[in-house]
Amino acid sequence: MPSPSVAERIAAFVAGTPEVPAADLDAIERSFLDTVGTMLAGRTSEHGRIMEAHAAREGGAGPCTIIGTGLRTGAPTAAMVNGTFGHSDDFDDMGGYGHPSVALVPAILAAAEYARRPIPGSALLLAYATGFELGVGLCQTGAYDQYDRCFHSTPVFGALAATCAAAKVLDLDETRTANALTLAASAAAGLGRSSGSMVKPLHAGHAAKAGVLAVLAARRGGAGSARAFEARGGFLEAFFGHRLVPIDRIIGELGNPYRAAKTIFLKRYPCCGSNHSALAGLAGLLEKHGLAADDIERVIVHEMAETSPVLRFPEPASGCEAKFSVHRMLGTLMVRGRVSVDDFTAEALADxxxxxxxxxxxxxVLSRWDAAGADKRKGNPVTIHDHKGRIYRHFVPRKELPGGPFAPLSEVDLAAKFEGNARRSLAPEQAVTAGERWRALRECPDVAELIALVSR
Incomplete structure (x- = not known):
C-alpha cells in the first residue's frame, strides 16, 4: 500500500479538531479586526475601485458580500475582491509568510457565507489557525527565500493556507481536503517584481480566490495530481528549487505549537514592512530629540540586505512605488510626523x-559579499546627522517593531486603527460599532451578523 501523500498528510491535520491556545486565538481575533479594517480602507483606493467595478459588472445575487458595499456575488469573486481590498494600502498584517491575513480572512468569510448556515466566530478563528500553520510551516521551516526564488511568498503560501481554512469552514473530509490542496498547488503564483505596482494587492486576492475555488471544486469531485507536492515537477521543486524541503518536519510541527501569537505583526504604517524598522528608528529619534525636517542634514539607513530587492524606488512616480521607497517613507515621517493612507495620493507625492x-x-545597501552572511530579518539601524554636527543613532530590531509579538498594539491603538480605516467606507458610528463587535469575534454565534455591520 503506498504511503500517504503530502496532501493527504496535511489534510489529516486540517480535518482534526485541535485545541488552539488562548494567546493564538486572541492574536488571530485581532488580525481579523485589523484585516476587515484594511478591506474597508482599501476599497476606496484606486485598486479597490477597479475591483469593486469588476464585481458590480459581474452582477448576480450570490451569497457572499463585497465588504464595505451592498454588492453580493459568488464566493471566489468575493474572496478575490475582498483580498485585493485588504492589501491595497499595504496596511494589513505581516509575518510568517508575507501577509497572511489578506488571503486567509477573505477566503474564510467567503466560505462562511457560502455555507448558508450559521457559522460561529470561534469556527473562523480555528480555520485561520489551521491555514496559517501550513503557510508559516512551509515558508519558515522550509527556509523559503522569496528574493532568491522570485515568487512572492504571500500568494505562493497564501493560496494553500486559504485552501486549508476554507476546507475547515466547509467541513470537507480528508479526501476532499487533500484533493483541494492538489488543485490549489497549481494556483500558487505571484512574481516578486510586482512590488510597487497594482499587481501586488491582486496577489492577495488571487490567493484567497484560489483557496475558495479549490475547495468548491473538490466538494464536487475535483482533484489534481495526487502527489502534486512531492513529485518531480511538483510544488516543492517548483517553488523551492529542489525536493529536499524538510516536509516531514514541516507536517510534524503543524500546530505543535501554534505560531500565530509569536509571529503576526499588525502594521503601524501603511507601506511595505521592509520600511518599518527604519521608520521606527527614525520616529524614536525625532520624538526623543525634538527634531524636525529642517534640523536634519541627512539620514542614513544601514545594513539594507533583505530590503534592497523591494525598496527600489528612491524617487517614486506613483503611490504604489512610494510604499516601496525607504527614502520617501522617511521623508514623509520627517515632514508630517506620521505616514498615513493619504500620503500616497498624487497630491501628496507632489509635496x-x-x-x-x-x-x-x-x-x-550591503554588498553581495556582506549580505551573504547577514541576518536578513534583523532590521535597519538609522543615523541622523543634524545641521549642528550632532549625530544620533537608533535601532529597532524587526522582532521588536510596534505591533509585533513583543510590542503589540494597545487595545486603544488597535481600535483607533480600525476606526480610521473603517470610516473610509462606513459612517463613524457604524465604524465604532463594527470595531467593538469584530473585536469579540469568538463570542459571535453567527458571523453573518458581523459581516452585515461592514456592508451597506
Whole structure:
C-alpha cells in the first residue's frame, strides 16, 4: 500500500479538531479586526475601485458580500475582491509568510457565507489557525527565500493556507481536503517584481480566490495530481528549487505549537514592512530629540540586505512605488510626523517639502559579499546627522517593531486603527460599532451578523 501523500498528510491535520491556545486565538481575533479594517480602507483606493467595478459588472445575487458595499456575488469573486481590498494600502498584517491575513480572512468569510448556515466566530478563528500553520510551516521551516526564488511568498503560501481554512469552514473530509490542496498547488503564483505596482494587492486576492475555488471544486469531485507536492515537477521543486524541503518536519510541527501569537505583526504604517524598522528608528529619534525636517542634514539607513530587492524606488512616480521607497517613507515621517493612507495620493507625492526631505535619506545597501552572511530579518539601524554636527543613532530590531509579538498594539491603538480605516467606507458610528463587535469575534454565534455591520 503506498504511503500517504503530502496532501493527504496535511489534510489529516486540517480535518482534526485541535485545541488552539488562548494567546493564538486572541492574536488571530485581532488580525481579523485589523484585516476587515484594511478591506474597508482599501476599497476606496484606486485598486479597490477597479475591483469593486469588476464585481458590480459581474452582477448576480450570490451569497457572499463585497465588504464595505451592498454588492453580493459568488464566493471566489468575493474572496478575490475582498483580498485585493485588504492589501491595497499595504496596511494589513505581516509575518510568517508575507501577509497572511489578506488571503486567509477573505477566503474564510467567503466560505462562511457560502455555507448558508450559521457559522460561529470561534469556527473562523480555528480555520485561520489551521491555514496559517501550513503557510508559516512551509515558508519558515522550509527556509523559503522569496528574493532568491522570485515568487512572492504571500500568494505562493497564501493560496494553500486559504485552501486549508476554507476546507475547515466547509467541513470537507480528508479526501476532499487533500484533493483541494492538489488543485490549489497549481494556483500558487505571484512574481516578486510586482512590488510597487497594482499587481501586488491582486496577489492577495488571487490567493484567497484560489483557496475558495479549490475547495468548491473538490466538494464536487475535483482533484489534481495526487502527489502534486512531492513529485518531480511538483510544488516543492517548483517553488523551492529542489525536493529536499524538510516536509516531514514541516507536517510534524503543524500546530505543535501554534505560531500565530509569536509571529503576526499588525502594521503601524501603511507601506511595505521592509520600511518599518527604519521608520521606527527614525520616529524614536525625532520624538526623543525634538527634531524636525529642517534640523536634519541627512539620514542614513544601514545594513539594507533583505530590503534592497523591494525598496527600489528612491524617487517614486506613483503611490504604489512610494510604499516601496525607504527614502520617501522617511521623508514623509520627517515632514508630517506620521505616514498615513493619504500620503500616497498624487497630491501628496507632489509635496516639495516631502520630496526635499526624502533626498536627505541615504540607504546603505550591503554588498553581495556582506549580505551573504547577514541576518536578513534583523532590521535597519538609522543615523541622523543634524545641521549642528550632532549625530544620533537608533535601532529597532524587526522582532521588536510596534505591533509585533513583543510590542503589540494597545487595545486603544488597535481600535483607533480600525476606526480610521473603517470610516473610509462606513459612517463613524457604524465604524465604532463594527470595531467593538469584530473585536469579540469568538463570542459571535453567527458571523453573518458581523459581516452585515461592514456592508451597506
Amino acid at each position: 516639495p517639502a516631502v520630496a526635499a526631505a526624502a533626498r536627505k535619506v541615504r540607504a546603505e
